[in-house]
Amino acid sequence: MIKPSIISRSYYSNSWNIQLREVAKDGYFKECIEIYRQMLRHGDSPDSFTFPFALKSCASLSLPISGSQIHSHVIKTGCEPDPFVQTSLISMYSKFSLIDNARMVFDENVHSRRLTVCYNALLAGYTHNSQPLKAMLLFQKMFSSDVPFNNITMLGVIPACALPENIGFGMSLHGCNVKYGTDCDSFVVNSLLTMYVKCGSTELARKLFDEIPQKGLISWNAMISGYAQNGLATQVLDLYSEMKFFGxxxxxxxxxxxxxSCTHLGAQRIGLEIEQRIARSNFGANTYLTNALINMYARCGNLARARKLFDVMGEKNIVSWTAMIAGYGMHGHGDIAIELFNEMKLTGIRPDGTAYVCVLSACSHAGLTDKGLGYFKEMERDYGTRPGHEHYACLVDLLGRAGRFQEVKELIDSMPMKPDGAVWGTLLGACKIHGDVKLAELAFERVIELEPTNVGYYVLLSNIYTNAENMEGVARVRVMIRERKLRKEPGCSYVELKGKVHLFVAGDRNHPRTNEIYEMLNRLEELIEESYGTEAKNEKLRRSEETTSTSAGVHSEKLAVAFGLLNTTADTEIVIIKNLRICGDCHLFMKVVSEVVNRGILVRDASRFHHFKDGTCSCNDYW
DNA sequence: GTAGGGTTAG
Structure with a gap:
């Protein structure tokens, strides 16, 4: 039998192929294409050695038309059966997202259906083109047809399992790797680690991480980013110190x-340390890094610092702009956020779905209702971005805050998809602002159908009843919580001081400075009483005492603020972070404290800031 | 002589 690779091999092609190899080795793909064109102009016929270079160059340079032209040359010269050519074609079409063409090349050649490399290329193609199911099926086919697989097969198929619902398949691949020894490859291990992380299973990822005998930088990074993506910020900082410890x-x-993670924790001080370390290590010009820094400062409330980084950075991409817009938006500077958003469009950057979420929420915080409505319309009309659930939730927030409930109802009815929990939950939040008990009951009913175990919504409704002095309603919600065996997560709050994060839970007495903290709390109570008198104090604090049930009656945020007051000077603002999606009524207490100590106090939760100073509050009660 | 791959931001 003639080996396919020597079909149509010609003497004249040889010197061209040698040139191609030299140039491709160093990644000069433009030059590769040029040599290929010269070859054709000379009337020399490309062969099975020529095509892989030419095809790879097209793939790297994103030249789909040239790629399909070369495919026709492949057919003309009869090089189709060559395994190298086939693999190059499959890989090229995958990179152009023309996965059906890739599949056709695979199916039309008897050879490819027995070849590991062709399976590998197609598997990676399905995975990268968001068709994980097809990737998994193809692997099964490969396995059952006894086509041998290797570590590169695994690298193609493992990322297909990086969804919570595919973790089972991922675990069986893990087993497969152990059985066939492909798990010794560090690339494969890192890929498995990432897969577990993306499935949300940081425990399994950590178990695997701990079993790696010699961890390389990428394993550390995969684990650190994995914790970060799953919101386990303290684990990130711990692992980062461990990494430094191991040198x-x-x-x-x-x-x-x-x-x-610093962003999540509001740990600006640790962030600053990282920034200085970055400055020392010559990574300054990295766009990813600058974006992460901008995001951290912007979300932590240091808009000036974020803006400075943003202004001097070289190439701003959509993420840089969005981080800045989101920062201004969440701190009540809706006007600047909008200005920046318009400026971004002028520089030719097309806003995407996330950018619209940020600008809509900025409008909502600044009370720019009609501007927000304009952006919502523009997003699909001018940029072809279909609004998703998150955009509808923003719009409900926008209209709801403005008390335009009739329009909210019309909007929800007009949604092309079923409203999700966030939409109804946001409406519930708006009902709290406007004290609309009837609509709140409707929103609650809907949101509970979708998220029956989210205790935050029960608390919210209970607060609405409290405000309306509907004690029967409050009791009813309490019974529901008890009957459904829901428990309010133990709230914890933390405050960052001198680069260290201090965490408190309700009634906490574990902090080494517990006595001082409780003394400070007593002094605060006295101060409030002095300022407002007993009656008013009780009135002002009543709701926060009643609606948030804690065993000791001392909420975590109170401890955090007391600790913050003990450790900062009069001119610094105190930033407290709560781990709950819904802050409950800690605002009331903070507002009062902020008034009596005449200090800025910032309470942050999952994604937004609540700012109290001089009795003003530019916050939302719910998110 | 040529083909297939892991970690990163809003």
């Missing part, structure tokens, strides 16, 4: 993960 040098990827 592993961090790179930009590490820093991006750590910075994202």
């Amino acid at each position: 592993v040098e961090p790179d930009p990827v590490t820093f991006v993960g750590v910075l994202s």
Whole structure:
């Protein structure tokens, strides 16, 4: 039998092929295409050695038309059966997202259906083109047809399982790797680690991580980013210290993960440390890193610092702009957010779905209702971005805050998809602002159908009843919570001081400075009483005492603010972070404290800031 | 002589 690779091999092609190899080795793909064109002009016929270079160059340079032209040359010269050519074609079409063409090449050649490399290329193609199911099916076919697989097969198919619903398949691949020894490859291990992380199973990822005998930088990064993506910010910081302890040098990827956790924790001080470390390590020009820094400062409330980084950075991409817009939006500077958003469009950057979420929420916080409505219309009309659930939730928030409930109802009815929990939950939040008990009951009913175990909504409704002095309603919600065996997560709050995060839970007495903290709390009570008198104090604090049930009656945020007051000077603002999606009524207490101590106090929860100063509150009660 | 791959931000 003639080996396919020597079909149509010609003497004249040889010198061209040698040139191609030299040039491709160094990644000069433009030059490769040029040599290929010259070859054709000379009347020399490309052969099975020529095509892989030419096809790979087209793939790298994103030249789909040239790619399909070369495919026709492949057919003309009869090089189709060559396994190298087939693999190159499959890989090229996959990179152009023309996955059906890739599949056709695979199916039309008897050879490919027995070849590991062709399976590998197609598997990676399905995975990268968001068709995980097809990737998994293809692997099964490969397995059952006894086509041998290798570590590269695994790298193609493992990421297909990076969805919570596919974790079972992922675990069986893990088993497969152990059985066939492909798990010794560090690439495969890192890929498995990432797969577990993306499935949301940081425990399994950590177990695997701990079993790696010699962890490389990428394993550390995968684990750190994994914790960061799953919101386990304290674990990120712990692992980062561990990494430093083992003498592993961090790179930009590490820093991006750590910075994202600083953002979650509001740990600006630790973020600053990282920034200085970045400055020392010459990673300054990395766009990912600068974006992470901008995001961290913007969300932590240091808009000036964020803006400075933003203004001096070289190439701003959509993420840089969005981070800045979101920062202004969440701190009540809706006007600047909008200005920046318009400026971004002028520079030719097309806003995407996330950018619209940020600008809509900025409008909502600044009370720019009609501007927000305009942006909502523009997003699909001018940019072809279909509004998703999150955009509808923003719009409900926008209209709901403005008390335009009739329009909210019309909007919800007009939604092309079923409204999700966020939409009804946002409406519930708006009902709290306007004290609309009837609509709140409707929104509650809907949201509970969708998220029956989200205790935050029960608390919210209970607060609405409290405000309306409907004690029967409050009791009814309490019974529901008890009957459904729901428990309010133990709220915890933390405050960052001198680069250390201090965490408190309700009634906490574990902090080494517990006595001082409780003394400070007593002094605060006295101060409030002095300022408002007993009656008013009780009136002002009543709701927060009643609606948030804690065993000791001392909520975590009170401890955090007391600790903050003990450790900062009069001119610094105190930032407290709550781990709950819904802040409950800690605002009331903070507002009062902020007035009596004449200090800015910032309470942050999952995604937004609540700012109290001089009795003003630019916050939303719910998110 | 040529083909297939892991970690990063809003």
